[in-house]
Amino acid sequence: MILGGPSIGTHSSNVVESQSILTISELLQFNCAIRRRKDADEIYHSSDIEPPLPIYLGMVIHAETRKKDLVHKPFSLGLCISYDRVMNISTAMGHFICDRFQNDDGVCPAKLCGNILTTGAVDNIDHNPSSNTAK
Template sequence: MADTNPVAIATTQILKFNSVKHKRTRGTTSSTSVRHSVAQETPLPIYTGMMLHAHTRKKELVDRLSHLGLSISYDRVLQLSAQMGNSVCQQFHRERVVCPPKMRGQVFTTAAVDNIDHNPSATTSKDSFHGTAISLIQHPSYTGEGVDRSIIIVGGSEDARSKTVAPLPHYYTDVPPVTSSIKKSPVPAARVASLTRGDFKQQTDEEY
């Protein structure tokens, strides 16, 4: 198969993206505003709009390129971002665990957990932060091991225009307390095996 020129691919995608079928108006010279159809969206204008929004967060820049026919509009960027976020949240609900979609299933995985404590010492500080950082590391034996967990972008007629992201599952954001009182918490007995240095005799003690 011959190599395809990327410039030719980009040009054809822009042509298809800006090809709009509309009714001609007779007797008027006013130009009709062009609205891009979702059915004719190509990867290039979507990539351009998402990339600009990720790097600059500027609505004016995205809409300016959209007016030139080189990118999707800023509102469309927000709609696609919301659809991706909602698809990830739906996957969390299906699997009943909050895990990044980039992580592959059935692969040996280790985790590193550490506290994040920010106690501001300035006199003008009004708040502090206490959290937990969790880093997941996968150790595949070979390239491509495991099950792909990539999200599937879903969006019906109602979700297509939505710009809000659904909240995370309640079992991730709400951690129920183990006990209501620390002083009155029952501690079960534990059997601990100890070895004496003299004759290495194993002894079993009751520890409370």
């Protein structure tokens, strides 16, 4: 209703508008609190109901910059998860991959699917560009 108006009959098929509506709704859900303490200075977000957008933004900012301050700025605006939460998710992902490798008794890519024939080929690469046969 904020973007498209109050009429139900004018449902937009515009992809950009649909994405912006989804973004706004995820940020509203992320920033809603059941109870807030009157004396609380910190922002508290429940990890049980985290929508994908704030997690994605926090993880992308951290992956691209590795800067705590750059994750904290959008967090203070209510746009992404906190730096501590980013580190918790990153650590959990690392532990999950390590456990998977131990259970599989081998190292293979995490994206490798089961029940699918997978082959691989390795070739030596000629790193000397002055060679006559270098490609």
